[in-house]
Each structure stands twice: as C-alpha cells, then as structure tokens.
Amino acid sequence: MNGEKVIKRDDKYVAHTYGRSPLVLEKGRGMIALDPQGKEYLDFTSGIGVTSLGYCHPDWVAAVEKQLETLPHTSNLYYTAPCGKLAKRLCKITGMDKVFFGNSGAEANEGAIKAARKYSVDKYGPGRSTIITLENSFHGRTLATLTATGQEVFHQDFGPFNQGFRYVPAGNFAALKEAMDETVCAVMFECVQGEGGVMALDPAFVHNMVNYCRQQDVLLIADEVQTGAGRTGTFLACEHYGFTPDIATLAKGLGGGLPIGAVLMTESVAQHMGPGSHGSTFGGNPVVCAGALAVLDKLEDHEFMLNVADRAAQLRAGLAQLPHVTQVSGLGLMVGIQLEEGISAAEVRAACQEQGLLVLTAKTRLRMLPPLILTRLDVERALEILGNVLTNWKKEETEG
Secondary structure, eight states: OOHHHHHHHHHHHSOSOSOOOSOOOOEEEBTEEEOTTOOEEEESSHHHHTOTTOBTOHHHHHHHHHHHTTOOOOOTTSOOHHHHHHHHHHHHHHOOOEEEEESSHHHHHHHHHHHHHHHHHHHHOTTOOEEEEEBTOOOOSSHHHHHHSBOGGGSSSSOSOOSSEEEEOTTOHHHHHHHOOTTEEEEEEOSEETTTTSEEOOHHHHHHHHHHHHHHTOEEEEEOTTTTTTTTSSSSTHHHHTOOOSEEEEOGGGSBTBOOEEEEEOHHHHTTOOTTSOOOSSTTOHHHHHHHHHHHHHHTOHHHHHHHHHHHHHHHHHHHTSTTEEEEEEETTEEEEEEOTTOOHHHHHHHHHHTTEEOEEETTEEEEOOOTTOOHHHHHHHHHHHHHHHHHHHHHHHHO
8 A cells, every 4th residue: 555645645535624644554453553564553542432442353343244244234114133132232231221323423412412302392392402511522513513512612614503502611510500491401411521631520510410400300411422332441431420311322432443323311211202203324234233242242241341440540550650741631541641831742642653652632631542452561562652752852852
C-alpha cells in the first residue's frame, strides 16, 4: 500500500470533516496497528473506544464470519436470532427490559430522546417535553443530539436548532433543581463526560439528581455510548453510582468494531414505543449483533473484567507518577490526563505517535481509551513511551 497515495486520494474525494493525523493504518492485530511501511503502533485509542477486543480478535472474527456466511441482512420486517439473543443478554446484564437497535451513539441518543418524550406525552399530555442536559456534555452530531450537547462551541452554523433542551452546570444540584418545571420530562447525562475532558460526575450530585428525578417522575437517560460496555470496569458506568436509569444508550465498544447503537429501556418506558414510533433499516443487523454477542462473551467473563480493573489501576498509578502530569481523571480505562499549564496535549499526542503510541485528546487533556484486552506489558510500554515524551519535553524547555 502506498500511504502517500491513500492520503492524497482521501483529501481529494472525502469531505474534510475530520482533522486527520498524517498516518495511514493498513492492518492490526490485538493491541498493535501497522502502517504501510510496517511500523508498529501500540493503540491506546481503540478507534475512540470502539475496538474493545482490539484488532481482529479471533473469537469476534469467527462470529462475524459465520454470520456473514449465513445471513448478512434482512430487515426488521422479519425476526433473526442474533438480534433477539443480543437484546436478551443486554437486558439480563443491565436489569433493563427492552432494547431498540440502531447504528451509532447519536442514533441511540435520538431514540432515547424520542422514547422519553413519548412516555411523557402519553402519560401527561403535550407540553412536557423539555430535556435537561449538563454543561460540558457531548451527545452526538445530529441536529437533536447536537442541541442536547451542553457545549456552546457546537451550537454554531447549523441553526435553527431544536427546541426543548435546557442546560445546567455539571455537579450543581441547586441549578438542576431550579431548572426543573412542569415542562421537563427527562435529564440526560454522561457519568463521565468524555469529549468534555474525561470528567466523572460527583457522586453526591448524581445521588441527589437520581432521587429528585424519581420523585418528579422525570426520566433518567444515561448516555453510556463511551462509558458503557465495560469501559469503566463495570458494564455500565451507572453501576459505580449505584442506580439503574430509565433509559441507557450504548454504542462504540458494544460492536467491537462494527457500527451499532442500542437504546435500553425499562418496561414502563418501552410500552409507549409501539409499531411505527421508531425504526432503523440496519438496526439489529445480524452480522453486527453476532459481533456484539462475541464482545459480551468476554465482558461477562469474571477473569476478563478483573484484568480490566487491574490494568486500569496500574495505568492510573503509573500516569500519576509521570513528569508534568497534574491530574488523572475519568473511571476505569476511560482515562483523562491533565498536563502542566503550557504543555499542549495535542503536541504531546503527536509526539507519542512519532514514538509508536496512539493516544487521543479531549479538550486540554490527553485521553486514553485502550482496548480492554491490554496486558501488564502493554501498560508498561505505554507508560514508557509517554514518560519519554514528557521527560524530553522538560529537556527541550530547559535547553530553550
């Protein structure tokens, strides 16, 4: 493969909606991605939290290939076994009752918004449709989920934006309570604000929010698109906070590399979503569901999840000891790294890439979302590379 040709062709024909790195990835296996020249990269991004079992996990590949050779697609006019099997297992794992399948996190959040409003209009009549979200949140790039996102930088250029959303500061229960009125039907939130800097919500705030919403019959929508499917050490990040939401959304790591979105609902919500209330041509695709079932096989393995917890603890402890690191945020293997003032996370990310480590950024922080299969040696190697980059940063500053 000619990497330069790939980049030139992409730049000519693909819409420039992404700030790509000048790196072509040709293939991967496990934790390692390779460019066309054969250079190896230790991948601590997992496709922004998607390839939860790493590249080409043999069990995942086998499940997908088997389904491809059996039945690649029908439509939701008919039943297929993988769709129902995946829904059943998700309900058993989470304690929810019904699942709607789509193709992405944004679609899942759109479905959650519709389900919450349908519940409210059926029960209380028109006018109770406002959804409160938190400042610094991110819920997607469709018009509704873009509006739901509590960051003003995203509310430019594409208006008019949807009505019916209200924003309050994350962690400020008094402001949340003040924003509640008879028009509010739901509160939508991420337990860890991923694109907002990998910031976990304060447990006391979450506890107060949950109790107050329960009293008001205001639905709790947990956006678990990035936090879910084992990313934080539990299947849902909500488990860290000790509650089950009325609606939870999943995507990213659930599919293991194939596009999926899921809206999990309690029966009290799901009963209002009848035929024609929502739909998706590709939702519940049997190949995608087969891949997700292979992911669940690992996430339901006790030893597998123990390793996730151990590696998260190892990674976090190691990061805290590195030069120029002032804070390690997030939960589990959803990691934010705050650097000393004056050190650019974007520049550190690029330097790590040069040394064979792929990481992400989130606002002013470095972000790590490694595949859940990582080993002790993988963590040690990532810490070594990042440590070298940050140590050299200090030398460059001194020499300058």
